[in-house]
Amino acid sequence: MFTLFLLCALTSAIADAVTDRDGDALRNGGTYHILPLFGVKDGGIELATTGNESCPLSVVQSPSGATFRGLPIRISSPYRVAYISEGLILSLAFASAPSCAPSPPKWTVVKGLPEGEAVKLPGYRSTVSGWFKIEKSSFEYLYKVVFCARGSDTCGDVGVSVDGGGVSRLVVTDDEGIFVEFMKGNSVDA
Template sequence: MPMKTTSLAFFFLAFAFALTTALGRSIAGAGDVEPVLDTDGNPVINGGLYRILPAPPANGGGFIPLTLDGETCPISVVQASPGLGFTMFIQVASNKLVDYVYPTDSVDIIFSGRPVCTDSAKWILKFFSPVPAVFIGEEDDRTVAGHFGFEKYEDAYKLVFFPERLPGITWSLGISPFGNNRLVANEENPIKIVLQSFNRGKSASTI
């Protein structure tokens, strides 16, 4: 009995050590990852307001909800045309209890205002012809379960989507090559973006 008790105690001690070591490595690894930075070089604040803009020298504005293809409410997320004069601020909220947003974090992206004809300003991805596209509004049977995120892309970032039913898979997002400036799943040509803080862009008008 004493030998069995000792062996059992040793087993649990070894298991606890291995678990603690693994957690320590995980925490240390997370601390080594640089948070997403805004255009001023500051970490993107979890829950903060930002404009998502094309990285220079690309043309075009930020993202807005618009009425397309016979919709009765502006629920399609599109890139504003150059010189349009306004883009919407967006709340970026990580699903983790952290101060800043990190690359590959799952995040909610929510327009700072919403059209009166829809109940939600939160971005969702829906199956759409010929590729999945980004909308706001209520979820339905076309909604793809998952979350958005940011990944380092060249000297800036790109928008990505993590489909819940495909663990370990990410879809890059870009502007539709089929017109209307829709934001869609576009692996071949992702849009390179930067995030501009609300504190810097207060002069921008919103809808």
């Protein structure tokens, strides 16, 4: 009976696993490119200097074109699981960051900015306590990243806010966010 329970639990976890563009389940602690599908001219996720920052602390969608995959991002959960499943509490962090940036280069959400609640690296006082999750989108094989503030019953989608300079900043929005797919960080093909 116990073996049957374990088999059912494992089958359920694999069924809800988040998959990359190759159809492989995302590994807990694995490194991936997050590729937004927000128009043909935009690329992957990277860091940029915005506003009064003297170091690139803003998480943005690259303007370099759809062929640029962005920077590799480590996707990990504090739970002892092998694979990332939908709705699992996550930490997102760049695999590497400029020497001026805080270490580890984990994503945080900062409130009170002109663009709203922005996704940034640590270094701001007005951060929102919470976590990220990956959820299935309404489109097959596509996902969305959401942020859930601690103590809140709802989560906001991660979307894009284009500033006056044309920089596509990642923000938490009440509207529908961006749809993304994942590509292994060691992949050589775009």
